Amino acid sequence: MTDKNRLDTDRVIRAPHGKTLSAKSWLTEAPLRMLMNNLDPDVAEHPQGLVVYGGIGRAARNWECYDKIVETLKRLNDDETLLVQSGKPVGVFKTHSDAPRVLIANSNLVPHWANWEHFNELDKKGLMMYGQMTAGSWIYIGSQGIVQGTYETFVEAGRQHFDGNTKGKWILTGGLGGMGGAQPLAATMAGYCMIAVECDETRIDFRIRTGYVDKKATSVDEAIAQLNEALDKGEAISIGLLGNAADVFPELHKRGIKPDLVTDQTSAHDPVNGYLPIGWTVEEWRKEAQANPERVSKEAKKSMAVQVQAMLDFYHDGIPTVDYGNNIRQMALEEGISNAFDFPGFVPAYIRPLFCRGVGPFRWAALSGDPEDIYKTDQKVKEIIADDPHLHNWLDMARERIQFQGLPARICWVGLGLRHKLGLAFNEMVRNGELKAPVVIGRDHLDSGSVASPNRETEGMMDGSDAVSDWPLLNAMLNVAGGATWVSLHHGGGVGMGFSQHSGIVICCDGSEEADKRIERVLFNDPATGVMRHADAGYDIAINCAKEQGLDLPMLNDKNS
Amino acid sequence: MTDKNRLDTDRVIRAPHGKTLSAKSWLTEAPLRMLMNNLDPDVAEHPQGLVVYGGIGRAARNWECYDKIVETLKRLNDDETLLVQSGKPVGVFKTHSDAPRVLIANSNLVPHWANWEHFNELDKKGLMMYGQMTAGSWIYIGSQGIVQGTYETFVEAGRQHFDGNTKGKWILTGGLGGMGGAQPLAATMAGYCMIAVECDETRIDFRIRTGYVDKKATSVDEAIAQLNEALDKGEAISIGLLGNAADVFPELHKRGIKPDLVTDQTSAHDPVNGYLPIGWTVEEWRKEAQANPERVSKEAKKSMAVQVQAMLDFYHDGIPTVDYGNNIRQMALEEGISNAFDFPGFVPAYIRPLFCRGVGPFRWAALSGDPEDIYKTDQKVKEIIADDPHLHNWLDMARERIQFQGLPARICWVGLGLRHKLGLAFNEMVRNGELKAPVVIGRDHLDSGSVASPNRETEGMMDGSDAVSDWPLLNAMLNVAGGATWVSLHHGGGVGMGFSQHSGIVICCDGSEEADKRIERVLFNDPATGVMRHADAGYDIAINCAKEQGLDLPMLNDKNS
């Protein structure tokens, strides 16, 4: 593998727009455009190196493979299926018109060898590629997902703790970095106020400039005054408070100030570069992180313990408190806070109840390239799901505040029973010409029935089945059987080599009646496997959802009826 | 999980015979009968505990799950698919008539947790089951496979070294145990003579009684005399020579006696219980293995080094020599024989060239239960593959010397281009009433395109891709797309947790024209993925086979034409 093969600085890829096909049908045009869209410079992090997002998550193994995938998709017939192995097009086989047009397996390794060392060796030899989740499976659509995932988390928290009424509630958090910066926008979209403690003023200013944060405060008093004013007026605003979370969290608690929800997205997972120790300036910290990493790590972890102690204090006062996937509980535990894990992670707390109903990051993209197509589908979603104000709110806010990247696309979390209805409606809109061209419907691999990942999506499953990966494999096979347009099986996305297995699907609404049938099956079955998986683990929400939706779960049917 | 749930001493399961359906169609009757057949007391090792073979390889998770699978298959419609998760029937979903009726995932664990400890924990909790290869995927058919696998190995050796003419050639080996005892029968079936050195006289006598060994010798001189007599007469006979392989192998070399092929199936992988040290009696050995295991291990390994040295001497004299998967090279290496790995393992040496042409353990079973149905298919195979004397020989010998267990079945290794022809012919025979009922066609998971197992099937791949498991996952998904009747994805079969991933298929020939189409696709594509996988790794045989069979391998097409 020469570098030239992986890095081509002359390439600028953009998916074709409009109705003209460069492949033989929309079912092959769709993966072609979505592959290209993943590498659009407005979408991908490092498109010339084929990197879409998430470190080294790629869309194709190298440029030779990319060109060959494109060439093969253009000639692929409607009874053929292309196999892609870690980003390389390895075979074309006769199947049939209701079978997927592309089957993808990325980064899968026999478990004993499933680590970064062995992966890197194979990657260097040109035998592998890191597929992440939606990079190698051609359904990444930019940063809408981060805002939206956080929004859903906050909405679900609102449902659980405030009966869905978030007005007058506020969230305390830390960190306004790459991911964490989405928190204030997601919070206000979900109707909350927020105080986000951030030690680096440039980060606050950047978030204000891009409309993600509303106000800046440089002292606790100032922040509280701004907050109270907004609460009095019934407004939902976000405040970036300059300070150290390890100072501010305990101070607020001491003063008897009571947030309605507490969390944190400092980069606590990386104690050398991710967390400012108490009493340090940001400049000192950056310098010492280079010069004296061990000292920084020691000091940072001590400070984290202080912050976690304050989080525990809030929690034991009865305030909902969660770890937002930055491992801060573990760090505090190592510093002697033996009850650090008293408060839960965000997946068991807020995402799992959604997964139990098959709710997850459903998304679609307009192959026409025309934003109007998405606006029309937004409208259709509102019609079909008329009774979900949070969803309507998300759609309005997203339209207003989030720019499209590449092909116009939309994410919204919907569950079992609704996904296939939306799919059928979109297909009808393609058929009757309301939309200018077909749309594709897909989802993240982080979804209800599609992932086994004991440190994240399947952390702390009720029955202890966190590591059982039969489920995503069944999900993938069932989606192949149902006739998704492409299906993928990946290893190591999100949490890295060795730690997850997951599957992806995309289905094309080409307006045909055959597509109706496939859409109805696939977009029902796919979230249904998630409800099944959680019902099997013993979650009541899932068992009830299965009953309501009439799922046929042989070992539970008797208990259900 | 109570024991009662897993052990039911009142159960005796046998698959129904004949034409009367207990399910709604042959496509659901087929998995029903094959599940039951896997637990037939004539087939399974420990049927009352649901164990089929290979330690704890099960057909269903427990008896409650077994009953529910049966019940569900009986009511399953022809547009529905049953999902089985580690032996438990977890869901029924709408698919379509060309989709599989059953999808199975057994024993799959996220890699970081993919070890026996975690598996055992889940197994104990009732959350998992060990599927082995054909146990949990309902296509085990008894011990024909052991004889046949060994036969194919010897035939391939004959092809490579003697242009297929094995007459007058003889094999030297050690060990006449559970597996190794198949060697003499397989050797004579393949046209060779054999001297098999075995230290335990009762084992030789047992093999003679059951027709697996022809003669016994108690000294090297006697064995050589018997051998020479047979060679003179042009006969293929096998001789069980009572002795220690670590004595006999060097002595033969010293005397200048030259076998045509050298291998060994003593249980060298287990130095305490598996290998008799030089100078010991079997009784001493058995006693000391209990009383003083470390001493036995030390002495046994020293003796193994002596045997391997003799094998190396034969090898360097130009005599083909292989390790038969008992790890004897590794043991010798640890004893200081630094060039122990000079001679290859049997997969890279003899099985891989077969895999390169998609040749593997193709098998079928008669759902009628009538042996005549198999004899008729035997005849059909001979007609269609008229020019393969080894195959004809196998079929004749198998009929004569191997008893059916459970539903009558046949194994024979055939490759890409022939499997689907046989499938179509069998389906035609069902259609026109030549056979009394449908047949199912399947294979072992140990096959050309269906397994990643770096210590066995994919040991020493040319390009170093031994551990890449994208391939079996693609194989499974493609077979789902093609419309196999059931498809399975397993982890840990053969070599244990952490060390393999593999997939299985079975397709039912119900005589219909729709089945023709599915059979043609699936039984072509399945071995074709094996040819693809080996062509991708750079094997010339596979690249040539792909060319001959007109495979469409995008990255190789240009090079091919």
Ligand SMILES: NC(=O)c1ccc[n+]([C@@H]2O[C@H](COP(=O)([O-])OP(=O)(O)OC[C@H]3O[C@@H](n4cnc5c(N)ncnc54)[C@H](O)[C@@H]3O)[C@@H](O)[C@H]2O)c1
């Ligand atoms: N599990 C998940 O799905 C998930 C999702 C999103 C984020 N996360 C985690 O959230 C964390 C944040 O991610 P990111 O991409 O925003 O990281 P980042 O490094 O870009 O941002 C971290 C921010 O925290 C600030 N900070 C550090 N120490 C501080 C302190 N003591 N007080 C106040 N501010 C402080 C930094 O200045 C920085 O702006 C990471 O640990 C990430 O893994 C997890």
Ligand SMILES: NC(=O)c1ccc[n+]([C@@H]2O[C@H](COP(=O)([O-])OP(=O)(O)OC[C@H]3O[C@@H](n4cnc5c(N)ncnc54)[C@H](O)[C@@H]3O)[C@@H](O)[C@H]2O)c1
């Ligand atoms: N990789 C594969 O696919 C594969 C296939 C078949 C067998 N094997 C290996 O072959 C070996 C044999 O398997 P098995 O089931 O027959 O085992 P087994 O233990 O039943 O038989 C081993 C036999 O070797 C005899 N023996 C031991 N030491 C001897 C000595 N020094 N000289 C002569 N005879 C000796 C024993 O008396 C016994 O009969 C195992 O290591 C097994 O793993 C591997």
